[in-house]
Amino acid sequence: MDMSDKDKLELDNKSEDCMNYHSSHLPSDWQYDSNNIANSSTRLIPNEHPMTVCRGGLSAPSCSSGSMANSFGPTVWQHSQPLGFNGIDVNNYASTSNPLGFSRGVPGSLRNVVEPGWEAASSVLKGGLFLPNVPGHSLSQFPADFSFIERAARFSSFSAGNFGDMLNYCGDHHSVRPHLRGGTVMQCPQEAFHGNVMKSVLDGQPQKDEITVAGMAMGATLLGGHGPTEWGPSKNEGSVERSQGVKMCGNESDEAEFSGGVGDQEEPSLMDTCREPSSAKGVCSKKRKKSGQGVESEQANGVQWPSDEAAKANSEIQHTGDQNPTSVANKTTGKPGNQSSKASDPPKEEYIHVRARRGQATNSHSLAERVRREKISERMKFLQDLVPGCSKVTGKAVMLDEIINYVQSLQRQVEFLSMKLAAVNPRLDFSIEELLAKDMFLARNGPSSTLGFSAHMPIAYPLLPPSQPPAIQPALPAIGISSDAMERNVTSHLTHLSSGYKEPTPQLPNVWEDELHNVVQMGFSASAPLSSQDINSGSLQSGHMKVEL
Amino acid sequence: MRSPSSLKKEFLTKWVVGLRAWSSSSKEMGLLERKKAIKLSADVAMAAATNGTTIWSHTLINNASKDPNSKHMVQSILTSARARDQSNEPSKFPLLSPPTRCARNRVRSKKVLRKARINYIQRCSRRSAASLIAKTLVKKRTQVLKGLVPGGECMDESCLIKETLDYMISLRAQVLIMQHIAKVMELFNSK
Numbered sequence: 001m002d003m004s005d006k007d008k009l010e011l012d013n014k015s016e017d018c019m020n021y022h023s024s025h026l027p028s029d030w031q032y033d034s035n036n037i038a039n040s041s042t043r044l045i046p047n048e049h050p051m052t053v054c055r056g057g058l059s060a061p062s063c064s065s066g067s068m069a070n071s072f073g074p075t076v077w078q079h080s081q082p083l084g085f086n087g088i089d090v091n092n093y094a095s096t097s098n099p100l101g102f103s104r105g106v107p108g109s110l111r112n113v114v115e116p117g118w119e120a121a122s123s124v125l126k127g128g129l130f131l132p133n134v135p136g137h138s139l140s141q142f143p144a145d146f147s148f149i150e151r152a153a154r155f156s157s158f159s160a161g162n163f164g165d166m167l168n169y170c171g172d173h174h175s176v177r178p179h180l181r182g183g184t185v186m187q188c189p190q191e192a193f194h195g196n197v198m199k200s201v202l203d204g205q206p207q208k209d210e211i212t213v214a215g216m217a218m219g220a221t222l223l224g225g226h227g228p229t230e231w232g233p234s235k236n237e238g239s240v241e242r243s244q245g246v247k248m249c250g251n252e253s254d255e256a257e258f259s260g261g262v263g264d265q266e267e268p269s270l271m272d273t274c275r276e277p278s279s280a281k282g283v284c285s286k287k288r289k290k291s292g293q294g295v296e297s298e299q300a301n302g303v304q305w306p307s308d309e310a311a312k313a314n315s316e317i318q319h320t321g322d323q324n325p326t327s328v329a330n331k332t333t334g335k336p337g338n339q340s341s342k343a344s345d346p347p348k349e350e351y352i353h354v355r356a357r358r359g360q361a362t363n364s365h366s367l368a369e370r371v372r373r374e375k376i377s378e379r380m381k382f383l384q385d386l387v388p389g390c391s392k393v394t395g396k397a398v399m400l401d402e403i404i405n406y407v408q409s410l411q412r413q414v415e416f417l418s419m420k421l422a423a424v425n426p427r428l429d430f431s432i433e434e435l436l437a438k439d440m441f442l443a444r445n446g447p448s449s450t451l452g453f454s455a456h457m458p459i460a461y462p463l464l465p466p467s468q469p470p471a472i473q474p475a476l477p478a479i480g481i482s483s484d485a486m487e488r489n490v491t492s493h494l495t496h497l498s499s500g501y502k503e504p505t506p507q508l509p510n511v512w513e514d515e516l517h518n519v520v521q522m523g524f525s526a527s528a529p530l531s532s533q534d535i536n537s538g539s540l541q542s543g544h545m546k547v548e549l
Numbered sequence: 550m551r552s553p554s555s556l557k558k559e560f561l562t563k564w565v566v567g568l569r570a571w572s573s574s575s576k577e578m579g580l581l582e583r584k585k586a587i588k589l590s591a592d593v594a595m596a597a598a599t600n601g602t603t604i605w606s607h608t609l610i611n612n613a614s615k616d617p618n619s620k621h622m623v624q625s626i627l628t629s630a631r632a633r634d635q636s637n638e639p640s641k642f643p644l645l646s647p648p649t650r651c652a653r654n655r656v657r658s659k660k661v662l663r664k665a666r667i668n669y670i671q672r673c674s675r676r677s678a679a680s681l682i683a684k685t686l687v688k689k690r691t692q693v694l695k696g697l698v699p700g701g702e703c704m705d706e707s708c709l710i711k712e713t714l715d716y717m718i719s720l721r722a723q724v725l726i727m728q729h730i731a732k733v734m735e736l737f738n739s740k
Contacts, residue, residue: 372707379710386717397683400690403713407697410720414588417727422583424734 556598557722563594564726566629570622589619590626595723597626603715604708608700 380399384390387406393399567590593613596606613623694709695701698716701709 375707376710379707379714382714383710383717386714395683397686397690400687400694403717404690404693404697407694407713407717407720410717410724411697413724414591414720414727415584417724417731418588418591419580419584420731421587421727421734422580424731424738425583 556719557726559598560591560595560719560722561726563597563626563629564591567591567594567622567626570625586619586622589613590622591723591727593619593623593626595719599715599719603712604704605699605701605712605716606719612699 376396380396383403384393384399387402390399390402393402568587570590592609596609599606601607610623610627613619691706691709694713695704698704698709698712701712704712
């Protein structure tokens with residue numbers, strides 16, 4: 001309090017001196033300050049203005065020193081780079097209660113000198129109010145200034161419920177600026193609105209317009225309660241244009257803070273509404289890319305990929321400043337690319353790598369591809385059952401490896417066995433009867449064979465003329481007898497079969513014998529052994545269940 | 550799916566028929582020739598024993614028919630089979646077109662694949678290296694598998710896997726029967 005009074009006194013004392021001394025300097029300062037005031041839409045700016053004015057005066061005569069003066073210092077000395085300092089200044093200033101009294105004190109002293117170029121300022125000072133009506137000429141060049149930062153600071157602390165205030169605020173601007181057509185925020189349709197946004201931006205409007213319009217756009221989208229598809233494209237366009245504006249005006253940080261703050265609040269509500277942006281976002285991603293924004297690509301490149309929805313606006317903000325929605329921005333850039341590439345896939349599957357844009361045709365391709373992949377994976381599962389030792393294997397490459405090994409091993413086995421058979425049999429005269437005989441011989445050597453018939457068989461078979469189908473008929477009775485014997489053997493071996501069928505066990509030859517029997521007997525339609533055949537085939541089938549598909 | 554026992558039965562019959570066709574030629578054959586004959590007849594018999602819907606079986610039979618030595622053996626197998634049951638064999642015969650079609654498709658598809666691959670790499674440069682490596686591995690292995698399965702060159706991936714399934718089953722049945730026969734013969738000869 002003391003300080004403030006002292007400062008006030010100082011300034012009052014020095015103000016006249018300042019004005020007289022630095023009249024030459026003032027106009028530039030005034031100009032700057034008038035710009036500031038024209039920019040500003042806050043209450044604080046008019047309060048701040050006299051500060052800067054006085055500082056202009058103060059600076060010349062080695063001005064000093066009180067804490068207030070020091071705080072004022074930066075704005076004067078570095079008014080060409082107002083960004084950080086102005087913000088600080090504003091914050092400092094806003095925290096104090098001085099400004100109002102101060103401002104009221106100043107105008108009286110300043111009016112004499114300032115009047116010519118300072119109608120707006122004086123009116124601001126008088127009213128101590130926000131003055132929206134500023135001639136457009138002063139707005140032509142908008143260096144980044146404290147007003148944006150101040151607004152950004154306000155918005156960053158904005159809760160979702162305050163959007164109405166923001167909108168009204170912006171609405172004032174909107175009404176003020178004749179070029180910002182489109183009626184009120186809520187009424188105009190989004191497309192027209194954004195058309196205006198883009199128009200205004202493309203006309204080289206000052207940043208302020210851009211920001212406010214963007215803010216209005218966002219607010220409109222939120223409060224209008226539009227569906228996700230509408231929101232997506234409109235927001236994207238707005239953000240696109242905003243980013244263009246950023247590039248044009250170079251006031252990146254301000255805008256970043258602004259839209260960052262807004263976007264952050266928008267996100268939660270939007271996330272609920274739109275889980276699946278679908279093709280609209282894909283379209284958006286295309287548009288964004290087409291606008292040639294290297295900005296977004298830069299951002300997207302160095303990012304993580306969290307889960308889904310995000311305000312697209314944040315993607316531009318990303319590169320300009322560090323924001324809360326860092327991950328959100330990443331989501332944004334990742335998501336549309338993914339969505340556009342595979343419209344039908346759920347987001348969680350595809351967000352990892354796909355950033356390439358695909359057209360509509362590729363959507364159907366991706367669908368077909370998906371179906372194809374499903375088929376392949378299904379068949380791989382079958383193969384997993386077939387190939388021994390592949391139940392634990394996951395992954396296509398390893399499975400294929402195992403399959404290749406297995407097929408190769410089987411083929412080699414066939415080669416080896418054929419070589420063996422060629423070696424064993426010098427004459428290549430295989431006959432069923434011989435094979436049968438040999439099988440039975442083997443069966444007799446099996447665990448529960450009936451050796452009683454063994455003597456008959458070797459005798460019976462050499463008597464038969466080989467490879468004469470009709471000659472087999474006399475052997476049928478012998479075969480029939482043997483098949484009965486086999487039946488008993490087979491039934492005893494059924495348990496062995498049912499236990500499992502992976503490796504050929506010694507019991508299998510008995511089963512094979514019956515198969516051989518079946519082979520012969522089927523040809524000759526012998527009905528007697530059919531029962532045994534059924535048993536055999538049944539047992540075989542139970543054992544072969546795994547092989548069957 | 551047909552029962553494996555019936556498959557084996559058919560295989561055995563046909564194999565024996567084929568072998569008999571060889572022996573009827575009454576030529577003195579060396580070990581290797583015999584082995585080749587045995588193997589060929591076994592393969593053809595196995596192919597003939599299937600339902601005739603698979604590509605690999607058709608390829609096998611076609612390749613065997615082209616060889617003049619084995620041609621009549623193949624014929625005998627097929628005719629004997631046809632004599633036995635008229636139902637499924639006729640499907641085997643009109644089979645010569647697929648290989649040529651496959652060759653053309655393969656050449657065409659290779660060009661397409663190369664272009665697609667270049668586009669793919671350019672577009673998906675952001676994609677992780679791991680997935681690219683995995684895809685290359687899978688690609689290489691499918692190539693190897695295509696070489697293994699008869700007639701595999703003409704197939705696409707899903708078809709290839711189906712064919713491999715069928716081929717594997719037939720191969721396994723073939724191996725089992727041959728093992729059995731070999732054991733029988735061995736034991737018998739040793740006695």
